[in-house]
Amino acid sequence: LDGLVRITEAGKRTLWITFVVMAVASLIFLLMSFRQPAKARIFHHVTFFITATAAVSYYCMASGMGNAIIKAPGNHAFREVYYARYLDWLITTPLLLLDCCLLAGVPAAEIVLIILADIGMILTGLLAGVDDGRTTRWGLFTISCLFFLYVLWGLLFSARNTAFGKSDRVGKLYLGIAVYTAVLWIAYPVVWAFAEGTNSITGDTEVLAYAILDIAAKAVFGGWLLLAHENVEETKIQL
Numbered sequence: 393l394d395g396l397v398r399i400t401e402a403g404k405r406t407l408w409i410t411f412v413v414m415a416v417a418s419l420i421f422l423l424m425s426f427r428q429p430a431k432a433r434i435f436h437h438v439t440f441f442i443t444a445t446a447a448v449s450y451y452c453m454a455s456g457m458g459n460a461i462i463k464a465p466g467n468h469a470f471r472e473v474y475y476a477r478y479l480d481w482l483i484t485t486p487l488l489l490l491d492c493c494l495l496a497g498v499p500a501a502e503i504v505l506i507i508l509a510d511i512g513m514i515l516t517g518l519l520a521g522v523d524d525g526r527t528t529r530w531g532l533f534t535i536s537c538l539f540f541l542y543v544l545w546g547l548l549f550s551a552r553n554t555a556f557g558k559s560d561r562v563g564k565l566y567l568g569i570a571v572y573t574a575v576l577w578i579a580y581p582v583v584w585a586f587a588e589g590t591n592s593i594t595g596d597t598e599v600l601a602y603a604i605l606d607i608a609a610k611a612v613f614g615g616w617l618l619l620a621h622e623n624v625e626e627t628k629i630q631l
């Protein structure tokens with residue numbers, strides 16, 4: 393195919409390295425869980441599933457699975473789109489939000505709403521990503537962003553108030569994690585706009601950008617959340 397943008401050996405290497413990082417992080421989170429009593433490991437389990445899912449996703453992508461050649465905007469332009477990412481995000485972003493909401497003490501009904509909006513965001517984003525190079529993709533992108541705004545509002549305002557309602561210590565811990573999460577998450581649609589959206593960066597640059605974001609938003613996030621929560625008694629949840 394003429395004008396096809398796809399990853400090279402360098403991109404493949406990035407995918408394999410990220411797979412290893414996610415697998416090692418999963419193992420560490422699993423080992424950390426044994427430091428807690430069996431009924432107080434919910435954060436560890438949720439966080440383990442986040443990096444473990446990412447590890448599987450990166451394993452597939454590095455092996456050349458989970459991608460499709462999609463017509464990109466412009467004449468004779470095609471791009472290798474990794475739809476496997478969206479399947480990963482469909483599972484991991486709800487779990488990341490669950491981690492945040494449980495830390496803040498958000499009521500179950502509101503957690504469900506925030507997660508539904510998040511699922512709407514990922515599914516419309518997937519449809520935008522595999523759209524055949526038409527303007528429809530920007531319509532879907534806009535809808536996805538509207539869902540995203542609801543998620544951000546829940547994270548930065550609603551859940552923050554709930555967390556500060558519990559105690560100042562929980563509030564401050566939550567706020568740090570929520571702001572960190574929001575800043576990283578906002579970078580995803582930005583990368584998307586340059587990659588799937590306008591086909592203006594190479595496949596390797598796209599892989600690297602998402603890899604850095606994924607490691608920060610899942611592995612670093614997870615380590616921070618688990619260490620911090622172990623030290624703040626009020627955030628502990630007994631099953």
Ligand code: RET
Pocket residue numbers: 481484485488513514516517518520532533536537540577578580581584605606609610
């Ligand atoms: C898309 C494109 C459409 C518009 C928007 C998007 C947002 C994606 C986000 C992804 C977050 C992923 C994470 C992964 C794992 O760590 C789908 C890119 C708004 C916010 C945190």
